Amino acid sequence: DIQMTQSPSTLSASVGDRVTITCRASQSISGWLAWYQQKPGKAPKLIIYEASSLMSGVPSRFSGSGSGTEFVLTISSLQPDDFATFYCQQYQRYPPTFGQGTKVEMK
């Protein structure tokens, strides 16, 4: 199975901060990477697919980059609604696998 590793596990930030989350794959997944946002008690929501394509309705302050084994999710200016846990997921091959998650909390 392809292992996905996110860093950091927890990130403390303030409104307006630029936030960066890294996701590394144990082998190349080309660009087959998705990012999800999950708020407490809610289902995950797909925000980025194919490493850098933003889902419709997702604010443009979110962006994704990377290919191969290293990927980055960036929030250009953190907003109050963005405090949540973010997961990466590879869909290069079965089984689909997720990173362990990065919790973005208020500093």
Added chain:
Amino acid sequence: QVQLVESGGGVVQPERSLTLSCAASGFSFKSCVMHWVRQAPGKGLEWVSGISLDGNDKHYADSVKGRFTVSRDNSKNTLNLQMNSLTTEDTGVYYCAREGYGSGYCGTFDPWGQGVLVTVSS
């Protein structure tokens, strides 16, 4: 609008069985690959199972292979997960999710249901 609603969760003793269902609406269910993803309390996301459009092709995580069976009824727009020989490790929220379709999107999970809690405890 697209909606996925899970049901069937609850408290069950170890080694017993439980069946989850997911009712789909607002889209062409028969045209979509479907999945189950779970989340243990306070933990991350774990893919559990996926099923093809016609139900003939099924995939399972190693952790549930041989114990769980996924199925679908396209006439009723329903996805099911039969869970046997449950252990405490199976405790968590179970989500059904539609697989994305289209260029670059196939293989993602969008949207997800609200989830249903399964608690395996004696």
